[in-house]
Amino acid sequence: xxxxxxxxxxxxxxxRIVAGRLHARGDRLVLIARxxxxxxxxxxxxxxxxxxxxxLADPASLGAALAAAGAAAGEGVRLPEExxxxxxxxxxxxxxxxGDLPVTAWQTQLAVNLVAPAELTRAILPRIRAGRGQVVFxxxxxxxxxxxxxxxxxxxxHGLKALADALRGEEAPHGVRVTSVYPGRTATPMQxxxxxxxxxxxxxxxxxxxxxxxxxxxxxxxxxxxxVISDLTVRPGPRPPSARPSRxxxxx
Numbered sequence: 001x002x003x004x005x006x007x008x009x010x011x012x013x014x015x016r017i018v019a020g021r022l023h024a025r026g027d028r029l030v031l032i033a034r035x036x037x038x039x040x041x042x043x044x045x046x047x048x049x050x051x052x053x054x055x056l057a058d059p060a061s062l063g064a065a066l067a068a069a070g071a072a073a074g075e076g077v078r079l080p081e082e083x084x085x086x087x088x089x090x091x092x093x094x095x096x097x098x099g100d101l102p103v104t105a106w107q108t109q110l111a112v113n114l115v116a117p118a119e120l121t122r123a124i125l126p127r128i129r130a131g132r133g134q135v136v137f138x139x140x141x142x143x144x145x146x147x148x149x150x151x152x153x154x155x156x157x158h159g160l161k162a163l164a165d166a167l168r169g170e171e172a173p174h175g176v177r178v179t180s181v182y183p184g185r186t187a188t189p190m191q192x193x194x195x196x197x198x199x200x201x202x203x204x205x206x207x208x209x210x211x212x213x214x215x216x217x218x219x220x221x222x223x224x225x226x227x228v229i230s231d232l233t234v235r236p237g238p239r240p241p242s243a244r245p246s247r248x249x250x251x252x
Contacts, residue, residue: 004080004131006124008032008056008090008117010042013188014138015089017214019046030069030079032056032090032120050079056090056116057108066123082131085221086124088117088160089138093190095149095197106152113156118163125171132175132225136217137164139182144233149198168230177228179220183213184235208236 005022009015010031023029029049033039039051054065069079092112094105121128121135128135142150143157161180168178185191187204195202213234220229 002026002028003084004028004030004082005085005087006030006032006083007087008120009138010046010089011038013089013190014183014186014210014213014217015087017210018087018089018217019049021214021218023047023049028080030083052079054120056112056120057092059111059115059119062116062119063123066120079127080131081127082133083124083127084131084133085136086121086128086133087136087138087217088120090116091138091140091190093153093194093197095153095194096151097149098151101152106155109152109156110159113153114159114163117160121163121167125176128176129171129174134177134179134221134228135164135167135171136220137161137178137180138213138217139164139180141182141184141233141235143180143182177225179229180231181213181217181220182231182233183216184208184233186210186213208234 005027007015007019007029010019010029011033019029019031023046029046031039031042031046031049031051032054033042033051034053034055036053039053042051043049052065052069054062056062090112092109094101094109096105117137137160139160140157142154143161146154146158164178164180171178186208188210191204191207192202216232216234220232223229
């Protein structure tokens with residue numbers, strides 16, 4: 001049976017790998033893109049995928065974008081009445097001490113990492129209920145523990161955990177599963193950006209392969225319907241001392 005998945009963050013990192021794995025097995029993709037140019041690139045990368053142009057940094061605009069997609073999503077492909085999985089993989093990060101971070105850093109991270117997932121879920125929820133589907137939140141180790149310089153990002157991810165926990169209880173009567181995945185530091189473009197902000201040298205070999213995180217996410221999605229993986233923490237595997245990162249491993 002062909003499944004339908006709505007995915008944010010399919011342009012890079014974990015989201016891109018998850019989308020690629022789902023596409024390779026023949027599932028149907030509806031990808032959220034921040035611009036028409038990005039949407040066109042995603043349609044080239046994932047042949048047959050539908051796209052919806054929506055700016056996660058402006059959560060108030062998502063309802064209208066999704067309503068329009070109810071009539072036709074990218075390339076004339078209608079948004080399905082039943083959706084099997086909504087995967088929230090998009091995210092932004094801006095590090096800084098509480099005493100230094102400007103209000104815009106808080107607003108952007110909370111908007112993209114927390115408010116947009118809440119609004120996107122709300123807008124699509126009737127279709128997820130119709131498909132007795134699943135919502136997957138790609139959270140972070142920072143959604144469980146906060147360290148210096150990570151206050152804004154960690155706050156957004158702690159909030160995302162709260163959103164998932166509440167949603168899980170609310171939607172269980174509708175047959176909807178909710179999963180939070182908490183990766184440790186993973187070798188993605190976001191991790192390279194984090195290292196640049198930290199002023200540290202970036203060696204992707206020192207961190208989790210994003211393919212491993214994608215496998216964990218697909219395991220949660222493919223689990224038989226008699227069970228749900230509610231929370232899944234993905235930590236770095238054993239490494240020799242020379243390969244271990246020297247700073248706290250908060251995640252994406």
